[in-house]
Amino acid sequence: MFEKIVLAAAAAMLAVSGIHDVAVPLEQNDGYYIIVNRVEQEQNPNQDSGSIGRPDAVWFGEIEFIFARGTDAVVRDIVTGRTFEVRRTFGTNHADIEPLTKRDAEIMYEIWGGHSWERRAVSVYVGGYVFAGSLTNFPHAGVDGKPPLAVVNNRSGGYGRGMNFDAIAGNGVCGHMCLHFAGSLSHGNAVSSAAHQRRVAEAADWVGGRYLRLVSRE
Secondary structure (H helix, E strand, O other), X not given: OXXXXXXXXXXXXXXXXXXXXXXXXXXXXXXXXXXXXXXXXXXXXXXXXXXXXXXXXXXXXXXXXXXXOOOEEEEEEOOOOOEEEEEEEEOOXXXXXXXXXXXXXXXXXXXXXXXXXXXXXXEEEEOOEEEEEEEEEOOEOOOOOOOOOOEEEEEHHHOEEEEOOOOOOOOOOOOEEEEEOOOOOOOOOOOOOHHHHHHHXXXXXXXXXXXXXXXXXX
């Protein structure tokens, strides 16, 4: 219910132009303000300019539940502005994602110039919010077309034999990619990646400067 209230208030604020960093109280929930800053009016229908920016949101206890396993999201590369759709298929310490279609996989390939472990700053549109993230484009630990979680040989990325971490068949990708958010950790040794967190910070600056956002009054 609160999410619907917030989105309705955000949509109303989109009619206001030329306003920067003005606090608008939400009467229905007096614990928060909506902050109206410069709202980017974009033409891409996949990117809802009425979304609430959450540049300070963290993975554990927040994003992990909104971007739950099986949930689809739109991802925007901050530098190029290009977008593609993904689904969170696995992952606990961070989101393991897969492109929804072959075309989404092709767009990712074009952005990175191939399969790459390069971390790139991204904004993630899901559940009416915009989150700051860091994404790589190196599919690994899976075999396309095999049953998810079945034990298979020759998993991508040199992972050899093991459980198949590939859930979307026919998208042209064997395995999954790693999407990190503020506070997320690696799977193997549960440590924070400084490289990922630097890109998350870059994305947070971008999200915070372009979208309506919520802040606590406390």
